[in-house]
Amino acid sequence: MPHRRRLGPMNSTPRRVENLHTDKGKVPVYATGVVEQPWDDYRPADHGVWRQLYERQRALLVGRACDEFLQAQDAMGMTPDRIPKFADINRVLERATGWTLIGVEGLLPELDFFDHLARRRFPVTWWIRRPDQVDYIEEPDLFHDLFGHVPLLMNPLFADYMQAYGRGGLKAHAIGPEALQQLTRLYWYTVEFGLIRQHDGLRIYGSGIVSSKGESLYCLDSPAPNRIGFDLERIMRTRYRIDTYQKTYFVIDSFAQLMDATGPDFTPIYARLAAQPAIAAGAVLPGDRVLQRGSGEGWAADGDV
Numbered sequence: 001m002p003h004r005r006r007l008g009p010m011n012s013t014p015r016r017v018e019n020l021h022t023d024k025g026k027v028p029v030y031a032t033g034v035v036e037q038p039w040d041d042y043r044p045a046d047h048g049v050w051r052q053l054y055e056r057q058r059a060l061l062v063g064r065a066c067d068e069f070l071q072a073q074d075a076m077g078m079t080p081d082r083i084p085k086f087a088d089i090n091r092v093l094e095r096a097t098g099w100t101l102i103g104v105e106g107l108l109p110e111l112d113f114f115d116h117l118a119r120r121r122f123p124v125t126w127w128i129r130r131p132d133q134v135d136y137i138e139e140p141d142l143f144h145d146l147f148g149h150v151p152l153l154m155n156p157l158f159a160d161y162m163q164a165y166g167r168g169g170l171k172a173h174a175i176g177p178e179a180l181q182q183l184t185r186l187y188w189y190t191v192e193f194g195l196i197r198q199h200d201g202l203r204i205y206g207s208g209i210v211s212s213k214g215e216s217l218y219c220l221d222s223p224a225p226n227r228i229g230f231d232l233e234r235i236m237r238t239r240y241r242i243d244t245y246q247k248t249y250f251v252i253d254s255f256a257q258l259m260d261a262t263g264p265d266f267t268p269i270y271a272r273l274a275a276q277p278a279i280a281a282g283a284v285l286p287g288d289r290v291l292q293r294g295s296g297e298g299w300a301a302d303g304d305v
């Protein structure tokens with residue numbers, strides 16, 4: 001792809017093409033093309049944000065994130081020193097699992113996103129949040145994508161799971177909005193907010209958690225949320241939170257379990273689930289394998305999506 005030159009004040013401005021009003025609020029829509037990471041344009045402040053977030057999260061995640069995640073970050077050569085170059089990561093990642101990172105301007109439309117995943121290409125937002133956004137940013141930036149999502153692509157099982165998700169997304173898109181909504185819930189409760197039971201206790205693998213200081217603590221330490229054993233169809237019916245920490249975390253026993261559960265064709269599952277009501281984000285059902293029932297403390301009464 002041609003390198004898009006950024007000059008003057010455009011240096012750190014991603015190209016937004018429009019804003020959409022959706023059920024998730026105002027969602028920016030970015031130019032969808034693949035862009036070369038403008039690494040030379042990062043300023044000291046950008047590298048400083050990376051360093052600050054990296055050091056803070058790594059210190060927090062030892063003993064909280066799953067072993068595979070922490071080991072993969074090291075194996076990829078991610079360090080706090082500076083924002084990694086996608087090309088450097090790709091040399092290691094491509095050899096390990098055949099995945100490559102591609103630079104993008106920001107959140108992609110679903111179909112583009114699925115198509116990249118199906119081809120083992122992971123889109124990474126090239127820009128990083130501002131120093132005043134260190135604790136919270138509404139949309140995915142480089143730190144969320146690269147620090148949070150990319151390490152587990154080094155794991156062969158998880159790498160396959162992500163590709164299967166992309167292929168599944170293309171299919172669900174063709175089936176209809178309900179199928180897509182069910183699949184999105186699976187992504188949310190695994191890729192973004194998943195917990196895993198490791199030999200020595202509960203650990204985090206979800207990218208939305210590992211890139212958030214507050215939720216890295218909350219998901220394991222707080223008595224408020226439910227922690228429930230992974231159940232594919234249960235998850236695909238469960239609404240979730242985009243504005244607060246999760247009310248429920250679903251716990252896998254292994255990445256192999258994820259792969260096995262998502263191996264079969266989802267088409268009959270979508271049809272079956274279409275007839276069943278959605279489940280509230282904080283609900284606990286009689287059939288649930290409850291690892292910990294949440295106290296519900298501090299939960300907002302409504303606002304599940």
Ligand SMILES: [Fe+2]
Binds near residue numbers: 140149192
């Ligand atoms: Fe994400």
